[in-house]
Amino acid sequence: MLYTAEQVTQLPSEGFRYLMVSLDDHVLTITLNRPEKKNALNPPMLAELAFALAYAHFTTDVWLVVLAAAGDTFCAGMDLKSLSSGDQEVMTVPEPSGPVRLGELLVELHKPCIARVQGPVYAGGFLLVGGSTYVVAAESATFSLPEVKRGLFPFQVLALLLDIMPARTALDLCLRARTLMATEAYSIGLVTSVVPASELDEALGRLIDELKQFSPTAMQAGLSAYQQLKREASEEQQAFLYDQFVQLQQTPDAREGMAAFLEKRKPKWGGE
Structure with a gap:
């Protein structure tokens, strides 16, 4: 994390410059709000995004995150122009402790994240989509990696795509700069559901309601273990997962879940 728990105890009192952030019933919605630049990510916006995601990670009351635009x-x-020329804007959040690498931000979130994709996704935007747990996309949304047209290559995106789809499919997306329709993105696993644009919010709401029925502590533990598992030697993975299960059994949510099951009632999750 680029921000400590102490730094993100609350969101900026005057708000962010390039994000709209709201917390409602355990769901933190982070909306990219630079529409005049097609939500291209400049350094101040990246810092705000890192801050908002750190807030989501450390705040117990946040169970789910929605990324919208x-x-x-x-x-x-x-934003290649701002990256090449430098950006002198005064930021709305403290200076992050290191470079903001977009591909790492969602990996460290450890909470279910839903991308609400209403329109085209280009280049580094794939890091937000590919790093999300779920991607609900409008039928009209498109997806493209145009870097090779500019003499560049989407290195970070490739690493992320290799977790989602076969290597040849991922490489083809990077090498041929094709534009995928939402249904094609769904067929290769980049998108998890496709709906008409008019039904986007309804589909998002259904998914949120379903996820909120389950233990946030269990989901967070599972997502954290999933990332850690990639760093464990194959012969140590089962021992690591067994230890994670034993630890999870000791949590208030686990005790509540078992009690609710035995008492044949709906559990009341605390998220701790």
Whole structure:
């Protein structure tokens, strides 16, 4: 994490410059709000995103995160102009402790994240989509990696795509810069559901309601273990997972879940 728990005890009192953030009934919605630049990510916006995701990670009351976007484009990737010329804007959040690498932000979240994709996704925007746990996309949304057209290559995106789809499929997306329709993105696993644009919020709401029925502590433990598992030697993985299960059994949510099962009632999750 690029921010400590102490730094993110609350969101900026005057709000963010490039994000809209709201917390409602355990769901933190982070909306990219630079529509005039197609939500291209400049350094101040990246810092705000890192801060908001750290807040989500450390705040017990946050069970789920929704990533959304204002305007007609979900995200045009990195703002190459601001990256090449430097950005002198005064930031709305403290300076992060290191470089903001977008591919790492969602990996460290350890909470279910749903991307609400209403429009095109380009380049580095794939890191937000591919790093999310679920991606609910409008039928009209498109997905493209145009870096090779500019003499660049989507290195971080490739690493992320290799977790989602076969290597040849991931490489083809990076090498040919094709534009995928939402249904094609669904067929290769980049998107988890596709709906008409008019039904996007309804589909998002259904998924949120379903996830909120389950223990946030259990889901967070599972997502954390999933990331840690990648770093464990194969012969040590089962021992690691057994230890994780033993630890999870001691949590208030686990005790509540078992009690609710035995008493044949709906559990009341505390998220701890």
